[in-house]
Amino acid sequence: xxxxxxxxxxxxxxxxxxxxxxxxxxxxxxxxxxxxxxxxxxxxxxxxxxxxxxxxxxxxxxxxxxxxxxxxxxxxxxxxxxxxxxxxxxxxxxxxxxxxxxxxxxxxxxxxxxxxxxxxxxxxxxxxxxxxxxxxxxxxxxxxxxxxxxxxxxxxxxxxxxxxxxxxxxxxxxxxxxxxxxxxxxxxxxxxxxxxxxxxxxxxxxxxxxxxxxxxxxxxxxxxxxxxxxxxxxxxxxxxxxxxxxxxxxxxxxxxxxxxxxxxxxxxxxxxxxxxxxxxxxxxxxxxxxxxxxxxxxxxxxxxxxxxxxxxxxxxxxxxxxxxxxxxxxxxxxxxxxxxxxxxxxxxxxxxxxxxxxxxxxxxxxxxxxxxxxxxxxxxxxxxxxxxxxxxxxxxxxxxxxxxxxxxxxxxxxxxxxxx
Amino acid sequence: xxxxxxxxxxxxxxxxxxxxxxxxxxxxxxxxxxxxxxxxxxxxxxxxxxxxxxxxxxxxxxxxxxxxxxxxxxxxxxxxxxxxxxxxxxxxxxxxxxxxxxxxxxxxxxxxxxxxxxxxxxxxxxxxxxxxxxxxxxxxxxxxxxxxxxxxxxxxxxxxxxxxxxxxxxxxxxxxxxxxxxxxxxxxxxxxxxxxxxxxxxxxxxxxxxxxxxxxxxxxxxxxxxxxxxxxxxxxxxxxxxxxxxxxxxxxxxxxxxxxxxxxxxxxxxxxxxxxxxxxxxxxxxxxxxxxxxxxxxxxxxxxxxxxxxxxxxxxxxxxxxxxxxxxxxxxxxxxxxxxxxxxxxxxxxxxxxxxxxxxxxxxxxxxxxxxxxxxxxxxxxxxxxxxxxxxxxxxxxxxxxxxxxxxxxxxxxxxxxxxxxxx
Numbered sequence: 001x002x003x004x005x006x007x008x009x010x011x012x013x014x015x016x017x018x019x020x021x022x023x024x025x026x027x028x029x030x031x032x033x034x035x036x037x038x039x040x041x042x043x044x045x046x047x048x049x050x051x052x053x054x055x056x057x058x059x060x061x062x063x064x065x066x067x068x069x070x071x072x073x074x075x076x077x078x079x080x081x082x083x084x085x086x087x088x089x090x091x092x093x094x095x096x097x098x099x100x101x102x103x104x105x106x107x108x109x110x111x112x113x114x115x116x117x118x119x120x121x122x123x124x125x126x127x128x129x130x131x132x133x134x135x136x137x138x139x140x141x142x143x144x145x146x147x148x149x150x151x152x153x154x155x156x157x158x159x160x161x162x163x164x165x166x167x168x169x170x171x172x173x174x175x176x177x178x179x180x181x182x183x184x185x186x187x188x189x190x191x192x193x194x195x196x197x198x199x200x201x202x203x204x205x206x207x208x209x210x211x212x213x214x215x216x217x218x219x220x221x222x223x224x225x226x227x228x229x230x231x232x233x234x235x236x237x238x239x240x241x242x243x244x245x246x247x248x249x250x251x252x253x254x255x256x257x258x259x260x261x262x263x264x265x266x267x268x269x270x271x272x273x274x275x276x277x278x279x280x281x282x283x284x285x286x287x288x289x290x291x292x293x294x295x296x297x298x299x300x301x302x303x304x305x306x307x308x309x310x311x312x313x314x315x316x317x318x319x320x321x322x323x324x325x326x327x328x329x330x331x332x333x334x335x336x337x338x339x340x341x342x343x344x345x346x347x348x349x350x351x352x353x354x355x356x357x358x359x360x361x362x363x364x365x366x367x368x369x370x371x372x373x374x375x376x377x378x379x380x381x382x383x384x385x386x387x388x389x390x391x392x393x394x395x396x397x398x399x400x401x402x403x404x405x406x407x408x409x410x411x412x413x414x415x416x417x418x419x420x
Numbered sequence: 421x422x423x424x425x426x427x428x429x430x431x432x433x434x435x436x437x438x439x440x441x442x443x444x445x446x447x448x449x450x451x452x453x454x455x456x457x458x459x460x461x462x463x464x465x466x467x468x469x470x471x472x473x474x475x476x477x478x479x480x481x482x483x484x485x486x487x488x489x490x491x492x493x494x495x496x497x498x499x500x501x502x503x504x505x506x507x508x509x510x511x512x513x514x515x516x517x518x519x520x521x522x523x524x525x526x527x528x529x530x531x532x533x534x535x536x537x538x539x540x541x542x543x544x545x546x547x548x549x550x551x552x553x554x555x556x557x558x559x560x561x562x563x564x565x566x567x568x569x570x571x572x573x574x575x576x577x578x579x580x581x582x583x584x585x586x587x588x589x590x591x592x593x594x595x596x597x598x599x600x601x602x603x604x605x606x607x608x609x610x611x612x613x614x615x616x617x618x619x620x621x622x623x624x625x626x627x628x629x630x631x632x633x634x635x636x637x638x639x640x641x642x643x644x645x646x647x648x649x650x651x652x653x654x655x656x657x658x659x660x661x662x663x664x665x666x667x668x669x670x671x672x673x674x675x676x677x678x679x680x681x682x683x684x685x686x687x688x689x690x691x692x693x694x695x696x697x698x699x700x701x702x703x704x705x706x707x708x709x710x711x712x713x714x715x716x717x718x719x720x721x722x723x724x725x726x727x728x729x730x731x732x733x734x735x736x737x738x739x740x741x742x743x744x745x746x747x748x749x750x751x752x753x754x755x756x757x758x759x760x761x762x763x764x765x766x767x768x769x770x771x772x773x774x775x776x777x778x779x780x781x782x783x784x785x786x787x788x789x790x791x792x793x794x795x796x797x798x799x800x801x802x803x804x805x806x807x808x809x810x811x812x813x814x815x816x817x818x819x820x821x822x823x824x825x826x827x828x829x830x831x832x833x834x835x836x837x838x839x840x841x842x843x844x
Binding site: 149150152153156160163164167170172175176178179183184186187190238239331334337338341342344345346373374377378380381382384388389390393394396397398401403405406407408409410412413414415416417 | 551552555569570572573576580583584587590592595596598599603604606607610658659751754757758761762764765766793794797798800801802810813814816817818820821823825826827828829830832833834836837840
């Protein structure tokens with residue numbers, strides 16, 4: 001979805017690379033006409049940069065595949081590490097060194113809020129699974145249940161301590177900077193933790209629901225780059241002059257098709273489709289969800305006669321994958337536009353420089369964040385509810401509640417549905 | 421907790437410091453020594469301002485009592501109205517008129533996000549009660565349960581359309597202003613809606629859990645003012661030069677004692693202690709629960725020797741009220757300090773001017789906001805912990821099962837429970 005300048009970057013980089021145009025002024029001179037110079041099609045050094053980008057992309061994808069193979073807990077650890085680096089990048093972004101020297105402890109305050117947010121968000125998402133992991137040990141179970149019960153109070157208490165610490169360290173003439181940093185910290189933590197907690201929630205519903213959205217974003221980026229490389233002519237949006245409509249549309253079509261195909265491929269592995277109910281790391285067994293059972297599908301009559309197959313085996317999940325692909329190609333790129341606009345607004349080139357040739361982690365993750373949130377909400381609204389059955393809920397009621405609670409639930413349910 | 425030398429109600433915090441000191445230079449000049457010039461004790465025209473403030477305070481308390489009498493739904497409406505005004509004040513605060521002219525539709529974007537946040541937050545808090553209100557009617561019930569089921573998806577779509585709208589309206593050379601406004605909008609909405617949704621959740625658990633924390637903040641303010649008026653000498657914090665330690669400590673003690681007493685008085689009214697399970701407005705009947713039943717405590721020997729009573733009757737909720745009082749006097753004032761520091765940082769005198777003589781609504785609500793969040797979390801963690809999992813499962817039942825499935829579940833559960841009763 002982008003045509004990139006002629007510097008070392010991988011295809012999964014959205015607009016951020018734009019900045020590099022300033023760095024490599026020599027290449028700009030090589031361009032023919034001034035108006036056509038941003039487009040990659042006219043750039044002669046593009047083949048060299050293409051090789052460099054492909055190389056780094058392959059390394060990232062390989063590392064990713066290995067972590068997926070190792071399992072849910074390792075993927076979660078990877079997500080956590082990524083978000084720690086992302087938060088560090090973003091914390092440092094709008095920090096000003098001279099003010100910081102007068103304010104000892106401001107970094108610690110940021111990390112205090114980071115730790116509180118992590119405890120709050122992961123506590124909520126993983127509490128049920130943590131409880132399931134420690135059921136064997138009576139003492140641990142009671143400890144964990146107690147922690148879960150008072151989880152909100154503990155996190156609030158930690159937050160209030162940070163709040164009071166902030167107020168007590170307000171220094172004359174530094175008020176505006178400190179309040180700005182405080183607000184910035186909150187925005188960062190909200191952005192980073194919402195999407196990473198949703199990512200982790202998706203992982204535990206089944207690696208499929210993490211792998212498919214992430215792959216679609218990568219495919220979208222790669223094919224937008226490729227289509228722009230060969231066919232890009234019409235600029236897409238003023239915010240990102242290197243993106244073109246040809247790249248956008250080509251990538252959209254490819255993404256939706258690959259969503260359909262990829263869902264079929266990924267849906268055949270229980271390792272990817274089974275939800276994990278606790279925090280173990282071993283092999284997974286589960287009853288295949290009806291979503292992943294193949295169903296015969298007759299092609300509609302308007303498909304031309306030369307098409308070899310009249311019937312296909314379709315996993316119902318492939319239709320959901322089409323929706324995910326549609327979102328990944330049309331809406332998720334706005335995450336990239338947002339990051340682009342943000343960097344122009346604050347006149348920064350990249351969010352960081354952790355990944356050589358790519359910029360920072362946030363540059364990699366901007367579209368992924370928007371996609372992860374959508375995937376979680378889609379999953380919770382349209383998919384999880386279908387797999388919840390009367391028997392499953394009855395099971396939960398009988399195992400999780402005490403007898404009095406079961407009776408209370410029974411009474412309230414009766415009132416709700418209108419029986420006496 | 422502060423001394424003031426102009427017409428303000430006692431519930432006004434340090435924000436008054438800012439502009440009144442500058443407005444009434446003659447008053448400051450009239451004070452004695454430079455060190456003590458800030459303190460109200462030395463201020464000669466303080467009696468006049470005291471009357472003006474008391475007058476407005478009485479009016480506000482009167483209006484408040486009327487609404488409490490009217491009931492849960494009206495209090496919620498009052499909270500919603502207050503938060504609309506607060507959001508408007510805060511939206512306008514850091515807006516620059518010059519840039520705004522070039523960005524048509526930007527204000528509309530703010531209100532779009534406001535509406536989305538309201539739908540999201542109140543939808544979550546009130547979903548169970550909405551379901552209970554439409555129980556008799558099958559069609560409405562199905563409609564409401566499906567709205568609840570897709571509630572998160574609806575709010576997310578609204579948010580994403582706002583996000584896309586924001587990006588498509590980014591204008592060259594205005595990027596920084598627009599991004600700052602976007603971040604500012606998010607911060608405002610988070611601050612305003614977290615505390616107001618928690619307030620509404622408290623209201624429906626029982627007006628007691630809204631009235632007591634709010635009253636404690638008001639009492640704390642009033643007595644900080646009074647104690648500072650008569651005894652204030654030592655400044656408390658650089659952020660708010662008019663606050664003193666005497667005011668702070670006097671107010672803390674008074675707040676805790678009144679927490680204990682108020683809980684006793686309020687706990688006797690069913691109207692205040694019963695939770696409301698639906699969105700009706702009529703009279704409430706309920707079993708108040710063990711918290712509001714009197715227990716007898718025998719006074720220890722050394723007290724009962726010189727007091728006429730041998731035992732006291734205490735509602736268990738009074739001990740919880742002590743914790744609320746402690747928080748209201750020690751921690752909640754930091755909300756006021758925060759607002760104070762914020763206004764100094766951005767060189768604003770007041771958040772607005774809706775309330776004559778007081779500034780804006782946010783000036784009134786700064787400590788209330790911190791207290792409301794604490795009251796909600798305290799209530800959920802320490803007062804009513806048991807029914808949480810029941811609520812969660814009921815939520816799942818509402819959102820995930822159709823009406824027929826719910827009825828099937830009801831019958832199966834009934835059978836299982838009957839077997840248990842017979843078998844035990």
